[in-house]
Amino acid sequence: MMRIEPGLEFVYEAGGELGDPVPIGETPDGTRRMIPIYEGPVEGPKIKGRLFGGGADWQLTRHDGVTVADAIYAIKTDDDVVIQIRNRGLRHGPPEVLERMMSGEEVDPAEYYFRTVPEFIAPTGKYDWLNKSIFVCAGARFRNGIKLWVWRVT
Template sequence: MQDPKLVFVFEATGAVSPPLVVGQTPLGRRQVIPIEPGGPFTGARISGRMIGGFDWQIIRDDGVTEVEATYLLETDDGVRIECRNRGMRHAAPEVAQRMMSGAEVDPAEYYFRTTPVFYAPAGRYDWLNRSVFVCTGARYRDGVRIRFYEVA
């Protein structure tokens, strides 16, 4: 049996629009965050820009934000790849309050992890369809930065 290792794949940065609040649901407060087009992603084997997407969020009563983002990536050589990225973000109440107020918060002060699944066409990037990936994330006032790792 082998212990898994993480191999850095790429880092993506993206601007986001203000939340579109759906409202209180049985699972928590639902909101949708539009992901703006144009954010770059860069790595040794793949790079390009984000075409756009949406991050559907549930803010639970226990303070955990469940994220489920779907976005489209376009590589520098014109290949389009769908990414569905699910996970969660949470912090101590005082840190969460600072984040909600728009303050810049050091990513070391909160937990933000996701598990992306890629849907790449046959060809140069179909290796994305055959591995498990995990991400670490950082939330900023008007954007996000996410690092993608392959579980080797």
């Protein structure tokens, strides 16, 4: 039987400013918090624009130390199209690396795992190709910001 292996096509890099975490508290699943997502640049071969302020990441830090991201935000493209994104995934690493990150130290993203699966809701037209593929993302978290690299699975 033949086997097909998926490939990756780079779509964009995004950088966003983040607000201070808003603690929600301890729950049966772990500790919950909300992090506001503000504006930032989006640059790539197929899409350019800005993160549209007003989104948030509703995070859960599980008892095993894994942070589950569930972010909803939007991109406003350079040609004024608004694209909604729901980006879900996982961030974890050695406790000492995560402690450095939480204290505000800039940590090399190769020292921890931060991967997500963005889902796009784009209007019919130039960007409706975003509705028709699976995407993966690698991320880096900084004191008051985030960097995301997004690929389309081919």
